[in-house]
Amino acid sequence: MFNIFPRKLVLREAENKLENLSHAERVVYWTIVLTPLWWVLGVQTLLYPGVGLYLLAYDFHVDKLVKRSLPLCNWMWLLLSLAVLWTNIQGLSSMSFNPMKSAATVVTLLKGYFLVFACLTIPFWHRVRLSVVTRAVAWMTAGYLVSLGIQLIILFGTGPQPALMPPLAKAIPGDKLSLMVKFAVFQPFCGLPLARTELYTADPPILGACALLCFFICFGEIDKYLRKYALSGCTATLIIAQSRLAWTCFPIVLLAVICFRKASARQGFLWFSTLICFICALVGMEVSELLDKPMETFNGARADSSKDRALVVAATLAAWKESPWIGWGIVERTVTWGNGAFELPLGTFSTYAQILYLHGVLGFTFFAIAALTTLWFLWGPALRGKRTAQRAFASLIAMYMLCQATNLSWMIVYFWFYFLWLGTILAEAYPQYVSSWQELSRNNGIKS
Known part of the structure; x- marks a missing residue:
């Protein structure tokens, strides 16, 4: 039976x-x-910044x-930050100076x-x-159970409460x-009023992304009791966040991890894909038509x-086309609907549309290179059988999918520790980039 947990969970007591x-x-x-x-x-x-x-x-x-320098993926994220800064300056220069806006x-940016x-x-x-x-992260996510319990008691005991500053x-x-x-509040899902919360984040889909990423971080926790409570907290949070895309990404990450470790899983996926294509060709149906019904269900769960x-x-992509190369730098426009009843800034949804709108093709190019090189540096250790790298690679793909919706x-600021987790995996996989003092303290146990 396949086991996603590491084979050797019993480590030294000091560790x-x-x-x-x-x-x-x-810190x-x-x-x-x-x-x-x-x-x-x-x-x-x-x-956090x-x-x-x-x-x-x-x-x-x-x-x-x-x-020692740094891996290429690190430099690309820095170059992306500089490109974002430059386009921001261009956007601010086109308007009168506003210290609060600056x-x-x-x-x-930070x-x-x-x-x-x-x-x-x-x-x-x-x-x-x-x-x-x-x-x-395991202690934090185990605490999700307490925080969610308190919020649900308040919701069912006294009803929805106003937000606090x-x-x-x-x-x-x-x-x-x-x-x-x-x-926590009640929100309709498939026509049913269900409890939903955003907990420590600014939006329920962000909470769903945090829960998904934390779930695969906590698999590496060596204390089995803490791991059990941490995974339970992640699961409960993922459910109550009602993030449809996070729910969809969860089995995809599991499948990706399994494919790294089981050749039969990779072959099974190929055979399944071939079978689907064969059935579609046999009945004269396109694969996209086969996916229409699940997509209707996905969108219908929260149609509005x-x-x-x-x-x-x-509307964001339409505005980007007016300044395609360097974008607008800052958000100045909004989109309204429902006879003006609803209004949101452009770029509110979808990372990819937002980057194009704010930073143009220039910023999107740096973003794409940074995202792909990070995957590439994780791909090598994942193929060599490093299990943490396998979970990191699969969860990073899921994060890029989640970027389509938020x-x-x-x-970033709400799951900054995820990138720190990725950094520790990269540092262990590529010790040639680790600073000599950090390497010395790691080997000798010196407090740096």
Whole structure:
């Protein structure tokens, strides 16, 4: 029987207790574990980029860049950040100076693609072990059970509650809507009113993406009891988030991981695909027609939401065509429907449409190269049988699929630890890029 868990889960007691944490590991560990506190205070969008910048600058040496460099995927995320900055400056220069708008743009940049670069790079410059990140995420997701339980008790006991403005959120520039502490509500799904929440995130689909990615991170937790509660928390959160695309991606990730480890699974997938094509040819039907009915069910589960997304994406792409090469830099337009009853900024849905609209072909090219090179650097260790790399590769594909429905630059700050997890996997797979001091402290157990 196929087992997705690692074969050797019994490690040394010292490793199980995560002793001798480095400074970077302590910062990362407590930042992740205390996620509910940052959510209640309303400081998430500034704290996580601040942690990334701090760890990049902490004990920085030029030798870390000159002698060991970094994998190409890290540099591509940095170049993407610079391209985004340049297009943002172009967009801001076309309007009168607005200090709040400029500050909000800088915050958006730091908590977006630059945060990906920082999280991928930190494990190459500091000792940040995979087990430490996994343990922190496991504790955080096990806490999902408590947070969801409290929210459901409030919902069924007193009914839906209004959102609260955290005490420190007012000091953060930009839109305050994503900083609100919101409670569970009833929303229709397939015509039935069901409980739905966004928990520590700004939107339920983002919570679904977090739960999906955390599920495969927590598979690496070596404490079986903590792993059980963490996976239960991820599953419950994935269900209550009601993210249809996250539900669809979940079996796809499982299938991808199985295909890495079982030749029979790869052959079975090919035979199944061949059979589907043969049946379609036999009855004179195209494969797209065969998928129409499932897509109708998928869109019909929350029909209004699907129509709204399609409308906003279409308007976003239409605006991009007016400035195709460098985009508009900043969001200045909105789209309305329902006789003006509904209004959303362009680029609200779909990462790919948003990048084209804001940063044009230039930004989209850097994004595509960064995304593909990250997959490529994970592909090698995954083929060599490294199980964490296999889960990382499969979950990264799922994340790219999730980007079709929600902006990645908006989601990154809520699962920044996922990219840190990817960075630890890359650092273990490519030790030639690891800084000499980090390598020495890893081998000798020195606190860096």
